Each structure stands twice: as structure tokens, then as C-alpha cells.
Amino acid sequence: MGGVPHVTRADAVAAVRNPLAFIAARWTPQPRTVRRAALAALVMSVIIVVTGGAVRLTGSGLGCPTWPKCTDDSLTTTGAMGVHGVIEFGNRMLTYVLCAAVGWAIVAARSRKPFRRSLTRLGWAQFWIVMGNAVLGGIVVLVGLNPYTVAAHFLLSSALIAVATVMWQRTREGDTAPRPLVGKAVQQLVWFLVAASVLLIAVGTVVTGSGPHAGDSSEVERMPLDWETVSKLHAVLAWIVVTLTFALWFVLKAVDALREPLARTRELFVVLLCQGVIGYVQYFTKLPEALVAAHMLGSSVMWIWVLRVLLSLRERPETTADLPGPAEAAAVPTRA
Numbered sequence: 317m318g319g320v321p322h323v324t325r326a327d328a329v330a331a332v333r334n335p336l337a338f339i340a341a342r343w344t345p346q347p348r349t350v351r352r353a354a355l356a357a358l359v360m361s362v363i364i365v366v367t368g369g370a371v372r373l374t375g376s377g378l379g380c381p382t383w384p385k386c387t388d389d390s391l392t393t394t395g396a397m398g399v400h401g402v403i404e405f406g407n408r409m410l411t412y413v414l415c416a417a418v419g420w421a422i423v424a425a426r427s428r429k430p431f432r433r434s435l436t437r438l439g440w441a442q443f444w445i446v447m448g449n450a451v452l453g454g455i456v457v458l459v460g461l462n463p464y465t466v467a468a469h470f471l472l473s474s475a476l477i478a479v480a481t482v483m484w485q486r487t488r489e490g491d492t493a494p495r496p497l498v499g500k501a502v503q504q505l506v507w508f509l510v511a512a513s514v515l516l517i518a519v520g521t522v523v524t525g526s527g528p529h530a531g532d533s534s535e536v537e538r539m540p541l542d543w544e545t546v547s548k549l550h551a552v553l554a555w556i557v558v559t560l561t562f563a564l565w566f567v568l569k570a571v572d573a574l575r576e577p578l579a580r581t582r583e584l585f586v587v588l589l590c591q592g593v594i595g596y597v598q599y600f601t602k603l604p605e606a607l608v609a610a611h612m613l614g615s616s617v618m619w620i621w622v623l624r625v626l627l628s629l630r631e632r633p634e635t636t637a638d639l640p641g642p643a644e645a646a647a648v649p650t651r652a
Contacts, residue, residue: 340427350435351487353417353424357442358480360417362616364410365473369612371407372524373605377461377531379404383454411450418442421483432491438483445476461536463525470521477616481623490634497574498629502567506626509560513622516553517615523550528603547599554595558588564625580628584621591618 345353371377379393379400380386386393386405393401422439425432449472456465496503526543530536565581591614598607 336423336426339423340431343427344429345424345427347428347487350424350428351484353421354435354439354480354484354487357414357417357421357439358477358484358620360414361442361473361476361480362613362620364407364414365470365477365616366609366613367407367410368469368473369609371404372466372531373529373608374400374403375530375532376400376403377536378457380408380457383457408453411446411453414446415443418446425483425487434491435483435486438479438486441479442476442483445472445479449473449476461531463537463539466531467518467521467525470524471518474517474616474619477619478623481620482627485624485627486632489632492632492634494630494632496630498568498577499571502564502571502573502577503629505560505564505567506629509557509564510622510626512553512557512560513619516550516557517619519546519550519553520615522546529605529608551595551599554588554592558585558592561585561588561625576631577625577628580621580625584618584625587614587618587621590614 371379376399379397379402382388385391386401386408387397393405418439422436422443425435425439428435449469452465452469452472456462456469459465522539522541523543523546525539526541526546527538528543530538561581561584565578565585568578568581591611594607594611594614598604598611601607
């Protein structure tokens with residue numbers, strides 16, 4: 317067994333002043349560790365969306381009727397609040413798990429050798445989005461599940477998924493200038509696809525805000541729109557996204573594009589077909605809760621794959637400067 321590290325007063329002061337630098341000076345994670353940390357943050361950002369949807373679909377949106385406490389007198393749920401209080405409070409606790417996953421991604425990125433500021437900035441961007449969305453979630457409760465605040469809450473979660481996806485991709489790349497793998501016309505087509513996907517997600521929040529799942533068993537304000545009309549608009553946008561994806565796949569095949577863009581586009585097409593089947597079945601079966609939850613998961617997966625298609629259009633090869641040198645790759649010896 318190795319000796320117990322001796323921590324001096326100077327070490328303690330340094331750890332308090334800049335804990336990330338203190339850890340980075342004593343730990344060098346493997347590249348796969350950094351990638352897994354970024355992936356963990358991405359997975360948790362999707363899980364928090366799905367569990368947030370479960371809160372709404374079970375009518376537990378006001379299971380904890382106030383914020384930041386669960387009740388005026390208790391920080392946690394009480395027996396009198398029943399299962400709705402447990403579900404809502406459980407989702408609040410998952411925010412801490414999400415914070416831990418994002419924190420782990422930040423620590424791993426900061427400790428990577430050589431240091432890459434681009435990765436740590438993406439990690440911190442996730443942290444501040446999580447903090448902002450936690451506050452917005454509290455506002456959602458305080459205003460009694462106002463549908464516009466609920467929609468903003470979901471859209472901010474989608475922004476978190478976007479940043480987490482980019483960070484996960486960047487952990488497998490270098491910091492060189494991106495080199496395009498396709499022409500300008502294909503890039504423009506993909507940006508149309510991204511814009512249509514953003515609009516599809518945004519209209520999806522309007523479908524939710526005007527639909528029957530208010531998130532609480534009591535009377536909750538809904539958006540003053542005809543739910544079926546908005547649902548049909550949502551379906552039209554979905555078909556536009558599917559059509560753009562098929563057109564992209566056809567163009568990539570025609571220009572004999574590289575394997576990566578083709579593979580990501582083909583995967584996105586499959587995701588969209590599955591999401592479309594779920595969407596139509598839930599519409600014609602009057603929105604059963606299980607299918608709505610599956611549709612929310614599909615929305616997150618679809619958004620990730622749209623971004624993966626966009627990121628596959630260029631490459632950032634790792635250079636010698638991006639790889640750890642012999643001294644940096646070696647483990648830091650334990651001090652006696």
C-alpha cells in the first residue's frame with residue numbers, strides 16, 4: 317500500500333482558492349474518462365427531461381406547492397402530500413444528480429492534459445444552464461404551472477442537451493480549425509434541417525401547453541389555442557423535418573460523401589420514423605401518459621441526432637499539441 321499523502325497548509329489553501337486547479341495538478345484522466353464524463357452529463361440531461369415529463373403526466377406538478385422548500389414548513393415532502401409530493405420532490409433531487417454529472421464533466425475536462433479551454437467552457441455553460449433552469453423550475457411552481465413558463469423550462473432543457481452533445485463530440489476531437497467534409501449547399505441544407513427541428517420542438521411545447529395534460533389535478537391555465545389545430549401544425553413540421561432528412565441522405569449519396577455524415581443521417585431518419593409512429597399513435601389514442609413520455613424521450617433523442625448530423629459535416633483532427641506528452645501522461649507520484 318502507498319503512504320497517505322501529506323497535505324500541507326499551503327495545499328489546503330490552494331485547494332480552497334482554486335479547487336479545479338488543485339485537482340488538475342494532481343490528476344490526469346485518460347481520454348476515455350473525459351469522454352465518459354461528457355456522455356454522463358448528456359445522459360443525465362435527457363433523463364431530467366423524461367422525469368420532468370413524468371411529473372407532469374402524473375399530475376404531480378404541484379406535488380410540492382412552493383419553492384425552494386417543498387411546503388412552507390418543510391424542505392422535503394411530507395406523508396400528507398402523498399405520491400404526488402414524492403414524485404415532484406424526487407425530480408427536484410435528480411437536479412442534484414445532474415449537477416454532479418455536469419460537475420464531473422467540468423473536473424475531467426479541466427484536468428485533461430494538455431488543458432483545453434474549449435472543453436471547460438462547454439462544461440461551465442452546462443452548469444449555468446442547469447442553474448438557470450432550476451430557478452425557472454421554481455418560478456414554474458410559484459406561478460402555478462403557467463404553460464408559458466413550462467414551455468420555457470423545456471426549451472432551456474433542450475439548450476442544455478445541445479451544449480452537452482457538442483461537448484461530448486468535442487472530447488473526441490482536437491482544437492484545430494474545423495475542416496468541412498461537404499460543400500456549402502449541403503451545409504445550408506443541414507442548417508435548414510436544424511432550424512426546422514428547433515421550430516418543431518418549440519411548437520411541440522405549444523401542443524403540450526394547450527393540450528389536456530396540465531400537470532396537476534386541479535384547474536391549471538392552458539394556452540388559449542385549439543389543441544388539435546396546433547397538433548396538426550406540429551405534424552406538418554415533423555414531415556418537413558423528415559423530408560429534409562431524406563433529401564440530405566439522397567444528396568450525400570449523390571456526392572459520394574464520407575461515411576460519418578451518411579451514417580448520422582441514416583440514424584436520424586430511423587429516429588424520426590420511430591418518433592413519428594409514436595406521435596401518431598398517441599394522437600389517435602387520446603394521449604395516453606406512457607406514449608407521451610416516450611414521445612418526450614424521442615424528442616430529446618431526435619434533437620441529439622440532428623446535432624450529430626450537423627457536427628458530422630466537419631472534422632477537427634487531433635494534433636500533437638492535443639495529445640498528452642510523456643511527462644503529462646505519467647501518473648503523478650504519491651508524496652510520502
